Amino acid sequence: DSGVTQTPKHLITATGQRVTLRCSPRSGDLSVYWYQQSLDQGLQFLIQYYNGEERAKGNILERFSAQQFPDLHSELNLSSLELGDSALYFCASSVSGRALSGYTFGSGTRLTVV
Amino acid sequence: AQSVTQPDIHITVSEGASLELRCNYSYGATPYLFWYVQSPGQGLQLLLKYFSGDTLVQGIKGFEAEFKRSQSSFNLRKPSVHWSDAAEYFCAVVGGSGNTPLVFGKGTRLSVIA
Numbered sequence: 001d002s003g004v005t006q007t008p009k010h011l012i013t014a015t016g017q018r019v020t021l022r023c024s025p026r027s028g029d030l031s032v033y034w035y036q037q038s039l040d041q042g043l044q045f046l047i048q049y050y051n052g053e054e055r056a057k058g059n060i061l062e063r064f065s066a067q068q069f070p071d072l073h074s075e076l077n078l079s080s081l082e083l084g085d086s087a088l089y090f091c092a093s094s095v096s097g098r099a100l101s102g103y104t105f106g107s108g109t110r111l112t113v114v
Numbered sequence: 115a116q117s118v119t120q121p122d123i124h125i126t127v128s129e130g131a132s133l134e135l136r137c138n139y140s141y142g143a144t145p146y147l148f149w150y151v152q153s154p155g156q157g158l159q160l161l162l163k164y165f166s167g168d169t170l171v172q173g174i175k176g177f178e179a180e181f182k183r184s185q186s187s188f189n190l191r192k193p194s195v196h197w198s199d200a201a202e203y204f205c206a207v208v209g210g211s212g213n214t215p216l217v218f219g220k221g222t223r224l225s226v227i228a
Contacts, residue, residue, distance in 0.1 A: 002157060002159075004157070033215055033216075035218075042218060042219065042220035042221060043204065043218040043220075043221075045215045045216070045217070048215050056214060056215055058215065090157060090158070092157075092158075097213065098211070098213055099146065099208040099213075099214065099215060099216045100146055100165065100208070102160055102163070103158075103160070103216065105150075105157030105158040105159070106157050107155070107156055107157045108157055
């Protein structure tokens with residue numbers, strides 16, 4: 001157990017639907033990162049939050065949004081889902097907002113859009 | 115912007131044989147480099163990292179990596195592979211002061227045969 005909790009582990013939904021992925025960071029970590037892993041694109045950075053504020057944005061679609069709550073857990077919202085959104089979504093956390101402090105990854109949420 | 119190339123998509127080695135996984139980075143200055151491992155159904159785990167100093171770094175599980183500035187490389191090595199090393203390996207880079215999120219390569223899948 002890495003200390004980063006992601007729920008649900010698996011999600012199957014239809015095209016056009018909206019889903020919410022949840023991440024609880026390791027205790028004491030202030031920063032949360034979301035990554036999308038697909039076979040063709042590899043691990044793509046989506047967005048980072050630090051202590052409730054958006055810190056960095058990557059290749060995140062406009063249909064996707066995220067937030068970090070006062071208790072530091074984070075949610076990634078995916079809407080108007082398309083088949084191509086099927087992927088493994090990882091959350092990682094770190095103590096500071098710097099990559100140098102190291103990331104701790106959750107075990108991911110596998111999203112299947114049918 | 116920084117980037118990482120892992121030239122080998124899939125490598126198969128015999129148990130007990132030595133291993134070298136290649137990683138080339140693109141960044142104008144000295145980067146910060148990482149190797150992560152992803153076992154099936156798991157999140158990514160940090161194996162080792164290079165920030166500065168000694169160019170040969172030791173990690174967990176008997177892995178080591180060598181930073182070669184002249185070749186823009188950070189190859190991962192292990193003298194004797196165990197069957198439990200079968201996994202996906204990711205090289206990652208961050209530049210600047212480390213305030214930007216990690217950029218990952220597309221990974222190398224390692225298979226170990228008896």
